[in-house]
Amino acid sequence: MNGSGARLDAVLAELVPALGGRAVLTDPSALRAYDCDGLTTHRSTPAAVVLADDADAVASAVRACARHQVPFVARGSGTGLSGGATPRADGVLIVTTKLRRILAIDPDNQRAVVEPGVINLDVTVAATPHGLYFAPDPSSQSVCSIGGNVAENAGGAHCLKYGFTTNHVTGLDVVVADGSTQQLGGTAVEYPGYDLVGTFVGSEGTLGVATRATLRLLTRPEAVRTLLAAFSSIDDAGAAVSSIIAEGLLPAAIEMMDATAIAAVEQAVATRYPEGAAAVLIVELDGPAVEVDQDTAAVERLCREAGSTSLHVAQTDQERQLIWKGRKAAFAAVGRVSPDYYVQDGVIPRTSLPEVLSRIEELGHRYGLRVANVFHAGDGNLHPLVLFDDAVDGQAERAEELAGEILALCVAAGGSITGEHGVGLDKKKYMPLMFTEDDLDTMHRVRCAFDPSGVANPGKLFPTPRLCGERPGPRRGVHPLTEAGAGDVF
Known part of the structure; x- marks a missing residue:
């Protein structure tokens, strides 16, 4: 053995x-x-x-x-x-899926204490009777768990205004890599000293396992207004996004889908998005009723000026939910138009949207693959879905190569290789596009402070993983622990 x-x-x-x-x-x-x-x-x-x-x-x-x-x-x-x-x-x-108790809802302090297996949407369901909700809302919020949200620093459609998971976690109980339990943070928004909660959120399981999370809850806004705008080109839709932000408006969400994504969504959930649209924007505004009324009128004007072919403001909560149902179902819906698809996640400056989307289309033609675009347009977080058929020899490999080229394109435009899906196995080889060797060594030293043996989710995040204690820079020879059989190079 x-x-x-x-x-x-x-x-x-x-x-x-x-x-x-x-x-x-x-x-x-x-x-x-x-x-x-x-x-x-x-x-x-x-x-x-x-x-x-x-x-x-x-x-x-x-x-x-x-x-x-x-x-x-x-x-x-x-x-x-x-x-x-x-x-x-x-x-x-x-x-951790069995750890799904909501341990406390504290309306006075606007906090929830939950176990890691609690489903994201269930936090809001539990908080709703108190007039509160949990803001981070990934598209998978009806099935994804808080522990995974913490590990990946999940976002969602409303992160434009409300931020990511890291902005809504104030405390964590974690099991670090030696099996000991540590408490990080608590109920206050900030604590003196190192931000260990912020360090742990988004660490992708490489620092340990969260077993309890203290979450910030927000007061439900007085008014919410959801607008659906159709455009005859992605450039026009992108121009509308830029105009909205330049006007000084801060919607809760600005989402965009292109024609391929719209067609898939219509087949799957029949949302009745405008026929023939090259792109649609979903713009949601929330806050005091008077402010929402004014901002909605401004968004309608800016969309028309950008060339919108149709505008509709949801008149009932049911209409609003139907508009969002299409966006939330988009990833799964693409399975209606393609046997397989590869989801990518990158970030670009909003002003680069038309240019980058045009380049993605060119790359798709070069690789002979279709790309459906679904993304958080307000903060430039792209989710291109590369469509392929795994039964066709070589298509899966071409899809992965195309997805990598899209990431390189995002970085070249001044963006990032991930907005909310994390690095994991999929994107670790692209980390050097953004970070120097010194940057990566510094990150690795943080990891080693939590996990000196390198047993917590090894082989993820870092492009060239090394044992803790190994000298920075290119690996030289065999590490003594490896030679002694006491450690593996992952």
Whole structure:
């Protein structure tokens, strides 16, 4: 038996008696259900799965992995789109979906305390009777879990005005890589000293596992107005977005979909978006009723000036929900028009929208693949969906190459390789497009402070992972821990 197999057996020998056989899965047929997250092009069947039902079970699993130097990966609902929850074939997958208690709703302090398996939308459902809600709203909010939102620093349509998950988490209980539990932050917005909560949010599971989160809740606005505007070209829609922001308006959301995405959505959920539109904008405004009325009139004027072919303001909550249903269903709906698709996530300056979208179209023609564009236009967060057929030889590889070129295009335009989906496995090789070797070494040292053994979600985020204690710069020779059999290079 090789070293990694013996170490895994030692972990299982600890966990099965402690947690029970039903909580530790090793049957190959059961393990296959966990071999990927929402990015299905990256797959790896874990050696074992732990179905944790409380924070102590998470800590026990992490402690056993740390003691025997077995890598572990945390997973929530599995809706991530960057391969961040892809398991290790020689490691343990710790699943937190059973930790789904809402522990407290504190309306006086506008806080919720929840376990990591709580579904995003359920926080708002629980807070609604108190006139409150949880602002981050990923498209998968009806199924994605808070633990995953914390790991990836998830955003959503309303992050233009309200920010990302990191702006709405004030405290965390975390199990770090040695199995100990640490409390970061609390109920206050800020604490003196290092921002450890901000460091942990968006760390993609490389610093440990969150077992409890304290979330900020916001007061429901007095008025909400949702406007749907159609355009005969993406350039016109992009010009409308720029005009809205230049006017000094700050909508809660500005979303855009192109013709391919619109066609898919109509097939899937029949939202009755305007026929023949090359692009539609969904603009939502919220706040005091008088202010919303004024801002809605201004948005309507600016859309008309940019060449809008039709404008409709939702008159009922049902109409508003139908408009949003199309946008929220867009990713899944693309399955109606393509056997497979590759979701990308990059950021560009708003002013670069027309140029970058034109270049994406050119790249699609060059690769012989269609690209559907669905994105948070207000903050320039693009979600191009590269359509392909995995049954056609070479198309999956071309789709991945095209997605990479789109990321390079985003960075060249002054943007980023990710807005809200994270880096994970999918984009780690593109990190040097944005960061120098010194930048990456600094990030790695932070990771080592939390996880000196490198067992927490190894192989993610960093383009050239190294053992903690290794000298910065290009790897030189064999690390002593590797030579002694006490550590692996992931």
